[in-house]
Amino acid sequence: MDRMINWISDRFAHRPWWMNFLMVFCAFMAFIYMPWDFLVKPAAVDEEVWFGLLLRGGWAKATEPLHWAIYAAGAYGFWNMRSWMWPWAALYAAQVAFGMLIWPMFHFGGFGGFTLGLVSFVPFAAVAWALWKADAVFQSPRPGMRERYGDWALITGASAGIGAEFARVLAREGVNCVLSARRKDRLEELASELEDSYGGETRVVEADLASPGGADALARAVEDIEVSILINNAGAGYAGRFEKQDLERLAEMVQLNCTAPLVLTGRMLPSMISRHCGAVIIVGSVAGRQPLPFHAAYAATKSFDLLLGEALWAELRDQGVDVLVLQPGPVATEFEAVAGEARPDPSADQAVGPVVESALDALGRQPSVASSWMNWARANVNRLLPRSLLVFVTGELMEKQTPEEMR
Template structure:
């Protein structure tokens, strides 16, 4: 089945204003599917929508929404109207590095709402229609931090493990109904993350710099993974790392991860 027939006529991409989310929107549009763009920054969404429509000849819809708010679903579905969503990309998320107990609890709860509660609600809402149609797809943005427990990123790591497990479970549940679900687990990726964090990767050791992926390749891996395995880890170096982690007794050492995190990523926060 052609991509647009399986996953169209509309895709909904959260966190679409920049980075991986914006690349998902571009690449989905290139496959002939209209895209609903969801994020907090309306101006960014409008500019991206104009770019996509001019380049790919599909329709777009910009929906400014804060998915960490408890009542986000009603205005989002009202904005969608009768548009039929056949592909959901649960990309929006936030992360805070540093010592967990040094963080504000309200900030951590907002992260939990954005990273876990919102994807749950959206997958349940749109997944029900997909199951009735016996077609569609859901991409859950997890992380290698959701595979390897990550000190200095502890709560974020836990939320990404949650996304990973939900996606992998739904992969099996919905496969019999013709709906494809994949958990996408990228590592370090070029985005606004570094700018917001005031981090300059140019000072990192060359192996760590070389592991930084671009958003285009990460999004492409997620779309390619639809209809395949339940989990996709983009990038050869990260796949080798995950394989080594599985082979090592007790997995990759949290002590080692802690040292890398302390060196590479000083305390900061970032929202997509």
């Protein structure tokens, strides 16, 4: 209970009281009032005011989803103090103030209408003005990763894709990087690139995390370093019908995707906790948000990563350690080739840059993040379907991405 109260009070401590009030108001509108207004209230008595124009009946109903979306965006934007809130929140409040000024003038007319308009205008105009002046609150940048957590990061799966991008971004922020994977030549190439470009220190550790002692050996290889940022990124998929898959390869995948992050996190945590400072990112996947026939074991491993990381987020936040599960959707890396997938249109895959950016932005703010709006929708829309139906829908989709001989 204390942990939850600490978290809630932390979330409210980051903005002025009047902005907290606006956030709660937006949340009330998004979760309670607008759903009732749109779904329950009869169209015959519906009224909406936009820019001082009163819409009634069907026209009012038709514009309610937009109002709903605006309040939902407001609640989300205040909660996460998104930089795009400025100037949009101020402009929206100004639009409401303008509407409040002129609507009573036309509706009631005369001196009474004018006075009512003026009285309603003042508080909304004050809110618009306060939001306009609050640009610095929305724009204030967070300190870099090195200042927030410390000098060294350990990145697994740094020889390609998302892991290599994590290494580049962290090195650019002045963090020294331990780069680990099996392909040593690639790691050495990346290490030279980082040292030449950003001047920090690097260390290369060759490790096979799919082998039983792999994670422990890697942890021993960095014992002399204070690792304050752990990126559990190494992972692989394996596409195919379960009975056609090689059991040994499946077991190695579980070792790589589940046991390795578990062991490495366990090994790195004590020193992070003793310094009351550290960050752990586990790279999960939107695949872990639902059962996936033809990728059954992979989805299960990523579900393990999600539940492990989110629970650790709650356990560790009072001990100064931020935990985040990053959930990408399809990303343009070597993953598809390694997994033996045959996706019909890989050209739509997300680039590694925004994937890593979304993780570093969300770290310390929330337990998990989907790497784009599309992935967030992918990960959440499935909650609306019954499990039995969901598993057939995902099965249909995954079968198309599986080579003929593995279906």
